[in-house]
Every structure is written in C-alpha cells, then in structure tokens.
Amino acid sequence: MVQIARKSLLRDKARFAVSSGGVALSVLLILLLGGMQRGVNEQITAYIDHAPADVIVAQEGNHDFLGARSRIALEDEARVARMSGVSRVVPVISQYAVVEVHGRKEFTLLVGFDRTKGGGPWRIAEGKGTPAENEVVADAAVGKARRLSIGDTVEILGKRFKVVGFSSGTSSWMTGTFFMDFEEASELVASRGAPSFLLVQGDRGQSSEALARRIELRLRDTAATPREVVNANDRKLYARILNGPIGFMTLIAFLIGTSVVGLTIYTATVERSKEYGSLKAIGIRNTALYAIVFEQSVFATTAGLSIGIALAYAAARLIPVLAPRFMVVIEPSAVLRLGIAAFAMAVLAAIVPVRAVASIDPAIAFRRGA
Amino acid sequence: MGVALASRNLFENRTRLVVSVAGVVLAALLILVLDGVLAGATRQVTTFMDNVPFDLVVSQRGVRNLHMTTSFFAESKLREIARIDGVRHADPVLYTTTFLTLRGQRSLAYLIGYEPGRPGGPWAWAGRQVLPTRDGIIVDARIAEDFGGRIGDPVTAGGADLRLEGLAKGTTSILNSIAFMDRDAFESAQGLQGVVSFGLITLDPGADADRVARQIRREIPGVTVLTREEFADSERRVVSDMSTELMQMMNFIGFLVGLAVVALTVYTTTLQKLSEYGILKAIGASNARLVRVVCAQSAISITLGLLGALGIALLLQGALGYFGGRVPMVVTWASVLKVTIGAAAVGSLASLLPIARIARLKPAEVFRR
Numbered sequence: 001m002v003q004i005a006r007k008s009l010l011r012d013k014a015r016f017a018v019s020s021g022g023v024a025l026s027v028l029l030i031l032l033l034g035g036m037q038r039g040v041n042e043q044i045t046a047y048i049d050h051a052p053a054d055v056i057v058a059q060e061g062n063h064d065f066l067g068a069r070s071r072i073a074l075e076d077e078a079r080v081a082r083m084s085g086v087s088r089v090v091p092v093i094s095q096y097a098v099v100e101v102h103g104r105k106e107f108t109l110l111v112g113f114d115r116t117k118g119g120g121p122w123r124i125a126e127g128k129g130t131p132a133e134n135e136v137v138a139d140a141a142v143g144k145a146r147r148l149s150i151g152d153t154v155e156i157l158g159k160r161f162k163v164v165g166f167s168s169g170t171s172s173w174m175t176g177t178f179f180m181d182f183e184e185a186s187e188l189v190a191s192r193g194a195p196s197f198l199l200v201q202g203d204r205g206q207s208s209e210a211l212a213r214r215i216e217l218r219l220r221d222t223a224a225t226p227r228e229v230v231n232a233n234d235r236k237l238y239a240r241i242l243n244g245p246i247g248f249m250t251l252i253a254f255l256i257g258t259s260v261v262g263l264t265i266y267t268a269t270v271e272r273s274k275e276y277g278s279l280k281a282i283g284i285r286n287t288a289l290y291a292i293v294f295e296q297s298v299f300a301t302t303a304g305l306s307i308g309i310a311l312a313y314a315a316a317r318l319i320p321v322l323a324p325r326f327m328v329v330i331e332p333s334a335v336l337r338l339g340i341a342a343f344a345m346a347v348l349a350a351i352v353p354v355r356a357v358a359s360i361d362p363a364i365a366f367r368r369g370a
Numbered sequence: 371m372g373v374a375l376a377s378r379n380l381f382e383n384r385t386r387l388v389v390s391v392a393g394v395v396l397a398a399l400l401i402l403v404l405d406g407v408l409a410g411a412t413r414q415v416t417t418f419m420d421n422v423p424f425d426l427v428v429s430q431r432g433v434r435n436l437h438m439t440t441s442f443f444a445e446s447k448l449r450e451i452a453r454i455d456g457v458r459h460a461d462p463v464l465y466t467t468t469f470l471t472l473r474g475q476r477s478l479a480y481l482i483g484y485e486p487g488r489p490g491g492p493w494a495w496a497g498r499q500v501l502p503t504r505d506g507i508i509v510d511a512r513i514a515e516d517f518g519g520r521i522g523d524p525v526t527a528g529g530a531d532l533r534l535e536g537l538a539k540g541t542t543s544i545l546n547s548i549a550f551m552d553r554d555a556f557e558s559a560q561g562l563q564g565v566v567s568f569g570l571i572t573l574d575p576g577a578d579a580d581r582v583a584r585q586i587r588r589e590i591p592g593v594t595v596l597t598r599e600e601f602a603d604s605e606r607r608v609v610s611d612m613s614t615e616l617m618q619m620m621n622f623i624g625f626l627v628g629l630a631v632v633a634l635t636v637y638t639t640t641l642q643k644l645s646e647y648g649i650l651k652a653i654g655a656s657n658a659r660l661v662r663v664v665c666a667q668s669a670i671s672i673t674l675g676l677l678g679a680l681g682i683a684l685l686l687q688g689a690l691g692y693f694g695g696r697v698p699m700v701v702t703w704a705s706v707l708k709v710t711i712g713a714a715a716v717g718s719l720a721s722l723l724p725i726a727r728i729a730r731l732k733p734a735e736v737f738r739r
Contacts, residue, residue: 014724015641022634029400029627033620040616067469067476098438107438173616174545237469237476240516242544242616245407248697249620256400260631263396267389267638319619326619353385 023304112185394675410698483556
C-alpha cells in the first residue's frame with residue numbers, strides 16, 4: 001500500500017514539488033513570524049537574562065528593570081554582600097539616555113558597570129568589552145545602523161566618549177544598550193557613586209523568592225525581586241501594546257498558512273482522484289484507499305514541513321546578520337505545535353475529496369473517472 | 371476570443387475554480403492584512419499631530435518630532451511669535467516621555483502639559499469631557515481599562531502624584547499612549563519655569579503659513595518651525611526607524627510568501643489544464659493564442675481571488691474597529707495596488723512557465739507526447 005502511494009506521488013515530480021512547496025512556504029511563514037514575536041520578547045529581557053542575578057534589588061516600589069528610575073543607598077551593596085547565602089553582588093547604574101551618533105539622536109539604555117564585579121556586555125562583536133575613562137562600548141546593531149566605527153566619538157548627556165567596542169545581542173526593538181565604566185556613569189547621572197540596582201546571586205540551591213524576602217527584611221527603602229518576576233514585568237511594560245498588532249500578524253499568518261497547507265494537499269488529492277477512481281474500479285477496499293490517501297498526504301506534508309523548517313532556521317540565522325536589530329527565536333515547542341496543526345489539516349484536506357470516490361460503486365467509478 | 375475560451379475552460383470545473391481562486395484569496399489576504407496592520411500602526415504614531423488643532427509647531431532648534439526627544443525654549447519667544455502678523459494664537463505645551471503608574475502597573479506615555487481649554491489637550495473622550503485640575507491627569511481609556519483604573523484613582527507620572535480625572539480616546543500607538551495634565555502642575559513637578567517644549571501656532575484664516583514660518587525663522591533665534599505635515603512626517607520616520615521596522619520585516623516576509631503562494635496556485639491551475647492546452651495546440655492554435663488564453667485564465671482567477679481577499683480584509687477591518695480597535699488595521703489603496711501588481715507579475719510568470727513546454731512543440735508532436 002505504501003509503495004503504491006509513494007510511486008503515485010513521486011511519478012509527477014512537478015506536482016509533488018508544488019504540493020511540498022506550498023506546505024514549506026506556509027511553514028516558513030508561520031515559524032518566522034512567530035519567531036520574530038518571540039525574539040522581541042527575548043530581546044527585552046536580554047540584559048537581565050545574561051546578568052549574574054537571581055534577585056534584582058531596586059529602590060522601593062520598583063519591580064522592573066527597564067522602566068524603573070531607581071537609586072539605592074551606597075552602603076546597601078556591602079550589607080547584601082555580608083548576608084549569608086549571597087555569593088555575589090554586582091552594582092550597576094542604568095538609565096535611558098539620548099546618545100548623539102554622527103549628528104543623529106539615538107535613544108539608548110546606558111549601563112554603568114564595574115569591570116571587577118561584572119554586569120557588562122556578555123558578547124563582544126568587535127573591540128574590547130571593558131571601557132575605561134571617557135570610553136564606551138556601543139551596541140553593535142546601533143553601530144551598524146549609524147555607521148559607527150571603533151575610535152569614533154559619541155556624545156552622551158553632553159560628554160564625549162570614544163567607542164572602544166561593540167556588544168552584540170544587546171539591542172531590542174526599541175533601544176540599543178551602551179556600556180560604560182561605573183564611576184563614569186555615576187558622574188554622568190550625578191548619582192554620587194550610588195547604584196541604580198544591585199544584581200544579587202545566591203548560593204546554589206537557594207530559592208530566589210526566599211533570598212528576595214530576606215534582602216527586603218535586611219535593607220530599608222528597597223524592593224528585592226526575583227529575576228523571573230522582573231523579566232515578566234519588563235515584558236509587560238514594553239511589549240504589551242506592541243504584542244497586540246504583532247500577535248495579530250502572527251495569528252493571521254498561522255491561520256492562512258495552515259489553510260494553504262490544507263488547500264495544497266486538497267488540490268493534490270483532487271488531482272489524483274482519477275487514479276483513486278481507477279483503484280476503486282479494480283476493486284480496492286475503502287480502507288485501503290483511505291490508507292493510500294493518508295500515506296500520500298503525510299508524505300507530502302512531511303517533505304514540505306522538513307523543507308519549511310530548514311528554511312525557517314536558515315532565515316532565522318540570516319536575518320540578524322542582515323538586520324542586527326532583529327532576533328528570531330524558533331522554539332522546538334512552536335515547531336511541534338505547527339507540525340501537529342499541519343498534519344491535522346493535511347489529513348483532513350486529503351480525506352474530504354476522497355470520500356466522494358470512496359462512496360461510489362466500483363462499476364460507476366469506471367464511468368466517472370475524475 | 372482568448373478570454374471567452376479561458377473563462378469557459380476555467381468555469382467548466384467548479385472544484386478546480388474554487389481551489390485556484392481560494393489560493394489567491396489566501397495569499398492576497400495575507401498581504402492585505404499584514405499591510406493593513408502596519409499601516410494602522412504607522413497611522414497611530416502621528417495621532418497627536420493629526421488630531422490637535424494647529425497650523426505650525428515651534429520647537430527647540432533641531433527638534434523635529436516628539437518620540438524620545440526633549441525640547442525646551444524660552445516662553446518669551448512664544449510671546450514674540452504670537453505678535454507676528456498672521457498668527458492668531460500661540461499655545462504653549464510642555465512635553466516629556468515618562469512611565470505612568472496606575473494601580474501598581476506601569477505604562478510608557480508621552481506626558482503633555484497644556485493650558486486647560488487651549489489646544490494641546492485630548493480630542494476624543496471616553497465618558498465625560500473634563501479639564502485637568504492642578505492635581506489631575508487624563509489618561510487613555512484603554513490603559514485605564516487594562517490596569518483596572520477608575521476615575522479618582524491615584525496616578526504617578528512625570529514625578530507628580532496625581533488623580534485620574536478623565537479618560538481620553540484614541541491616543542495609544544504601538545509604542546505608548548498620551549497622558550495630559552495641567553501645564554502649571556507639569557512645571558511644578560518637573561521644576562521648570564519660563565520654558566515651553568512646543569508652541570502650537572494657529573494662523574488667522576487665509577494667512578500664508580509659509581510666510582509666517584519664514585518670518586519666525588528669521589526673527590526668532592534658536593527655534594525650529596514645522597508645518598503640521600512636516601512634524602507628522604518626521605515623527606513617522608523616527609518611529610519607523612526604531613519600531614515599525616519589525617512590523618515592516620514581518621510584512622515583507624508575508625509579502626514574499628504570499629506572492630510565492632500565488633505563483634504556486636496559478637502554476638498548479640495551469641498544470642491541471644495542460645492537456646487541454648496541448649489539444650488546442652494540436653488542432654492548430656498559434657502560440658500567441660495559447661499565451662492569450664493562459665494569461666486570460668490566470669488573470670480571471672487572480673482578479674476573483676483579489677476581489678475575494680479585499681472583501682474579507684475590509685470585513686476584518688470593520689470587525690476589528692467594531693470590537694474595540696485594539697489591533698489597528700487600515701486597508702490602503704497602496705496595498706491593494708501592491709498586491710495586484712505583484713500577483714499579476716508572478717501569476718503571469720507562473721502560468722507561462724508550463725505553457726512554454728507546449729509552445730515549443732509542433733502540433734503533430736503534441737499528440738505523440
């Protein structure tokens with residue numbers, strides 16, 4: 001049965017290519033658009049995701065990282081560092097700032113970090129990642145868009161800085177992140193050495209909720225929040241409105257994509273209804289007929305799905321190279337969901353037209369043909 | 371002749387007709403909807419410029435938009451501008467980008483400080499129209515609804531502790547919403563005095579906007595003067611650079627895949643009819659006639675598909691608007707033109723590729739093959 005199905009399917013290579021192509025295009029569309037939406041959400045939390053932090057300590061009332069204007073007491077760093085169960089404390093200054101790059105204003109997230117403690121860029125595309133006095137590590141995506149090179153100068157809050165490196169993976173759909181020395185940032189934002197946040201790492205096995213509660217009990221006027229909660233709050237803050245339209249675009253792509261899968265398989269099945277009629281005429285049982293049709297639709301869908309997934313992964317790697325602001329994240333669970341939807345649609349689309357052939361008498365099948 | 375034959379051939383098998391048209395409908399619908407969402411989002415970005423009444427806007431020199439900028443210039447300059455011939459009134463507006471906090475939740479907002487009763491305030495209301503008092507703020511109704519906020523709730527914005535006094539409509543975009551407060555309260559909260567961010571200039575009826583703009587540039591140093599359209603264009607460009615780029619990229623992918631689906635659909639339809647075209651060739655039809663028939667057939671299925679997609683897209687646009695308009699979608703003529711040209715181009719190519727095989731054969735050979 002399997003042999004009949006495959007032979008019949010592969011006999012006309014052009015038609016097989018068309019059916020698989022239709023499925024592949026739909027899969028590509030759905031995975032890429034879904035991956036871009038996922039990428040937006042991941043980019044928003046990129047800094048905290050890569051920071052050495054189980055708990056983020058901020059000024060009282062602040063439970064997010066990106067939306068908070070936070071300043072905490074100078075001595076809080078030492079207080080937290082002395083607590084049991086705390087393995088590392090990293091003070092950082094974080095503030096939005098307009099950076100003037102080659103005469104154009106660029107809205108950026110400015111992060112001041114101490115090179116001996118951490119909290120700086122996690123991936124360097126070019127140059128160095130540890131800026132000294134009057135130096136800055138620029139976001140690679142902003143750098144590429146604004147044709148910035150190592151050695152160029154940019155103006156941040158009225159002071160000129162030399163670009164000494166480019167960090168990658170530090171841009172979101174809205175801003176890029178620029179890194180500078182902690183003392184330099186403190187002077188720039190007039191914080192007198194006080195950090196905006198403390199990134200706190202607990203000992204292994206320590207629950208971040210419990211650690212956050214203990215820190216809040218120890219410090220005054222601060223909020224200590226587990227990393228996952230901070231990330232969720234930042235996502236809500238930045239992607240809440242954007243997720244409406246792009247979520248809708250992704251949904252439309254999914255609905256139309258799966259419909260195209262169905263239509264493609266339906267067309268391919270209708271095209272072979274003459275062959276199914278002949279099989280019926282020579283006395284094949286309906287169960288065998290359905291098995292052949294099922295086999296063919298699964299085979300064409302598998303081929304299309306494989307090509308589509310391969311193309312989507314290739315595009316997901318290519319897009320950030322061509323347009324560094326974008327990140328495409330294709331998750332295995334998304335591929336699995338899509339696979340299930342595509343197979344369900346394909347089987348349904350194949351069974352519907354063949355029911356007409358199955359319901360007719362073998363003798364009449366001769367007369368009807370297609 | 372070619373069209374009549376093509377349409378007879380196409381309409382002869384209803385199932386095939388529906389399948390070929392449905393493929394085009396799906397592909398064109400994908401392009402129209404993605405285009406529509408992008409157009410809707412882009413349109414929202416300039417909602418302040420599109421709805422607040424003014425003819426010219428004056429800002430700090432070099433500032434040409436609202437998004438992520440700061441603009442301050444001396445209020446005395448605005449008073450000088452108000453005395454220029456042709457200027458009916460010049461209204462001050464203070465502006466900053468801030469996070470507003472309502473019921474413990476934050477949202478990014480443009481905060482506008484305006485003189486209650488003067489231009490610069492909300493243009494549409496959800497509920498009662500109000501003027502903000504010294505400790506009041508007007509926020510977008512959608513933000514209030516999302517956060518479960520009610521009139522009278524405390525709101526923190528721009529460094530001030532305020533009270534929710536009114537709900538504006540239509541100020542949200544893909545980036546943020548707009549909140550409005552009293553200009554004096556804005557000044558106190560931000561520690562400002564004697565400065566304005568923007569001057570909204572309304573001209574006398576019949577006054578020449580270009581002449582007034584030229585005079586302001588000549589006589590008032592340190593400011594930039596823009597027409598409403600220039601201000602909106604600049605805002606659109608800046609936001610497009612930063613944010614709608616993502617949607618443009620998604621849209622572009624949708625466009626390419628949509629066109630490819632059109633091509634596949636038309637190619638399949640032509641393949642299905644290949645034997646019939648072979649017979650035409652065998653009975654002596656010229657290649658030119660064959661091409662005419664094939665092109666007419668793909669033109670018919672593409673036209674039907676486009677019309678179907680346009681109808682569904684317009685229905686969807688209406689439905690989205692009716693059910694609250696959280697997803698902005700506007701089907702534009704530019705998008706319809708784009709999808710028509712694209713579909714016609716790839717459709718012609720996809721239908722002519724298989725037919726080229728037959729066109730190369732001599733009539734007698736067709737029978738043999």
